[in-house]
Amino acid sequence: MSYSVVWFKRDLRVHDHAALQQAAARGPVLCLYVLEPSLWAEPDAATQHLHFLRESLxxxxxELKALGARLHVVTGEVTDVLSRLMALAPFGALYAHEETGNAATYRRDLAVGRWCRAHGVDWQETPQFGVVRRLPSRQRWQSQWAAHTGAPCTLGPAALSPVPLPWREPAMPGAAQLGLLDPDPPLRQRGGRVQGLAVLNAFLHARSAQYRGGISSPLRAPSACSRLSPYLALGCLSLREVVQATRTHLAQLPPEATRQRQGLTAFMSRLVWHCHFIQKLEDEPELEWRNLHRGYDGLRDEAGNPARLNALMQGRTGWPMVDACVAMLRETGWLNFRMRAMLVSVAAYPLWLHWRPVGLWLARQFLDYEPGIHWSQLQMQSGTTGINTTRVYNPLKQARDHDPHGHFVRRWLPAMRRVPDAWLFEPWRMPPEVQARCGVRVGVDIAMPLVDLETATRKAKALLHARRAQPEVRAAKAAIVEKHGSRQRRTPARGRPGPAVDPGQASLF
Incomplete structure (x- = not known):
């Protein structure tokens, strides 16, 4: 019997699943998800990713059961699984969505392509995001994004003609069996399409009114942000259905719903940036592990300062806003964009840490880890793209601007609850008698700052700007702008073209 295999990856849904639709139109299908031990051994994998995946599966x-089919979850390397399947029940075609993932998934997809060619299997890959494979130029990228997101969603087959797996597969292994020993954040979001749709509906109908003005605050952002990022990252929702649902809701809003309209309009721009950043990794996979602008090679030592990196990971930098963000990440697996940028900025400038080890740690902390967005942002915030304005987030200023009364730091750092308001932003300056009176020991209950913030930041900026001023570094900038720069432009008053939108201004979701 001739049949097709639908290989699910980061597209765990039936709705708007072009690969499933195409395979079903061809005939019987076997729905397959392969749990690949080699991917879970990668340094960017975490227990929370596995648990969110299990819930989504x-x-x-x-969903597939309602269509008369079954999802077969098989543990192994993909080419080994396909070989075993071919030996026991030969198939003619493999359907899947394109994926712009980390280097391991890139190598894996190349290996699957070679396997299909060697075995005469027709491998059909379909775009899932507004990301264009083998993009010749950024010039028309935005129109291609608009065409993808504007096309009708694939509704999915009314029924499937299923093919059984020709062997009995053991249960899906747990985190410890895959070598994942980190804890699962107790307050993280739960996976699956049902949860994703509930989050989308709550955002469109209510929470979007908080979006503008709320997404920068670590206190307000948990409800003001869309919180859709993990569901998009694992494909429980398609980007296209989110874009179209947002447009539909915008069109139905009454004139007086000004705040919702502003929030959803701003959110739509972030959906464009979502694919803009992933396109960078698609066009240049090496940006996951080397500087986008090679003129910045050697600026920071990748081996870096292990003691500083460990202090950052443990939330012991001594700057309350930074340490509270680390504590929130540990408990929830999520942090708003402004605070993510601040963490990377503190790591890159006053702590002078290379973005790669910091990025691997944060990849494990972020439930919504999306490689294209993640590594593009790590480099942008660290100043190694060569095309973005230097952004240095002062953690003391961020605290004063976004947590002036200390509600955020006191929620996540219990010792700060005993610190008097006068010492809220710089508790390490408390005199010994104040420490004794409030029962907080600086250096024990609250860490001392690892470095003098002002001095270390000034030195870091001087080093970066000296490198940036070198003629050969400046000369190489144009090629990077041509390949990776955004072509989106603002439309200011009177309709005159404005300056290009700086991607660093995007606060993703």
């Missing part, structure tokens, strides 16, 4: 299984 359960929802996908329920």
């Amino acid at each position: 359960l929802d996908l299984h329920t």
